[in-house]
Amino acid sequence: MSSEPVKRARGRPKTFDRDHALEVAMDGYWREGIEAVSVNEICRRANISKPGLYREFGGEDELLDAALTRYYETVLAPVMATLTEDRPFRQTLDSMIEYAITPASPESPAGCMFAKMRTARGRLGPKTGEHVDRLCDQGVAVFTTWLDKCAQRGEISLPDSVETTAGYIDAQLNLILNRIAAGENPETVRKHATLAFRILTEP
Amino acid sequence: MSSEPVKRARGRPKTFDRDHALEVAMDGYWREGIEAVSVNEICRRANISKPGLYREFGGEDELLDAALTRYYETVLAPVMATLTEDRPFRQTLDSMIEYAITPASPESPAGCMFAKMRTARGRLGPKTGEHVDRLCDQGVAVFTTWLDKCAQRGEISLPDSVETTAGYIDAQLNLILNRIAAGENPETVRKHATLAFRILTEP
DNA sequence: ACTGTTTCGTACCGACTGGTATCTTTCTCT
C-alpha cells in the first residue's frame, strides 16, 4: 500500500517516546490510583519534559484518556472477548473471578485501572469521564448478551431481568477488583465473591 | 460531682467553637469525600483561622480522627445499636438497606462518611487510619453476634461460616453506601442489594 | 549559508497544599 515515504518531516526530529510515556502513566495510575499520581510525577518517572508531554497529549484529561484507551486495548478487551466464546457459564464465570483476584503476572499491579477510574469518576476530566461512562455501558451490554446466551442454553436461571442481573455482575466484579487493589486478603474476597454469585449458579 | 468551678482559665478566653468546626469538617468530608476537602477549605467554611484549628486539633490527621469520632457517635453507633434489638432478621436487614439507600434527612449527605474513609484508607494519616481499622473490626464483630443470634433462633441458615458471612454483609453494605454516594440510581442499587442478600433469606 | 519549521527543555506562572512564626489581644494573679 505505502510507497515507503522515508521522507523525513520538516523540523527537528521527534524523540518523544509516546508509548513509553503512556506505559509509565498507565502503570502509575493502575498501581497507585488516579489521584495519587501527578503529571509531574509521570514526567519524573518517564524521564520526560513536561512541555513534551503536554505537546503530545494536550493536558491531564487527555493523558488519562489515552491511558484508558491503552488499558482497554491491552487488558480490558481481551478479557471481555472471553465472554463471547460460548464456554459453559460456570467455567467462564470462574475464570473471570480468578482473573480478577489473581494478578495476570507477578509484576503487574493488583486490581484494575478501569475500576479505579470508576471510583474516581467524579474527579475526572470531561473526556476521560465520558470515556469511562461509555466503557461502563459497553461492559454491561457485553454481560447482557452473555447472560442471554447462557439463559437460552438453559445453563442458568436468571434471578431478575437480564439488565438487572448484568448490572449486578458488573457491580460485584468491580467490588472484587477494588478490594483486591486495596490489598485485602484474596481468599476472603474469593469467598465473598462465591457467595455473591451463588444466586446465579443455584436455582 | 463538680463544685461548679466557674473559675475562669488563666489567659484570654477561648472563642473557638470546636463543635462548629467539627460539624463543618464532618459535613465536608461526608458530602464531598475526604480527599476533596482541604484544611484551608474547612477554615474558610467555618470562618476559622488556621492556627486556631491547628491549636485545637493538632493537624489534619487529628482533625479527621475527631470528625470520625463525631460521625461514629452521631451516626454509626445508633445504627449499629439496632442490630442488638432482637427484631426479626428480615426486618432488621431491610431497615438497614433502607437506611443505607435513603438519606436520613433531605439535607444530610448521601452515602456514608465512614465508607468513604474506608475507600480512602491508604491515604489517611496514622491515627485516622487505625481508627478506621478498629471500627471495621468492631463492625464485623457486631454483624457476627447479630448473625449468631438469628441463626440460633432459626431465622436464617448461614451460607458459610459466621465470620465469612459477617464479612460478606459488611462488604455488600459498604458497596451500597459507596454507590449511593456516587449518585447511582437508588432503585438499581436496591435491586442489586436484594440479589446480594438473597442467599441469606432463601435457603 | 540562510530561512522556515518543528521539537526540545529550562525556567517560570499563579493557585493551592499542610503547617507555623510572630505579634497582638485579653484575660488572671500577684
Add this chain to the structure above:
DNA sequence: AGAGAAAGATACCAGTCGGTACGAAACAGT
C-alpha cells in the same frame, strides 16, 4: 500596675499542583 498565660489572627513558609512562555536546537528546502 505589672507579670505571666493563653488564645487571637495575619502573614508567612516550603512544597506541589496543572500548565505555559520562550529561546535553543535540529532538521528540510532553497
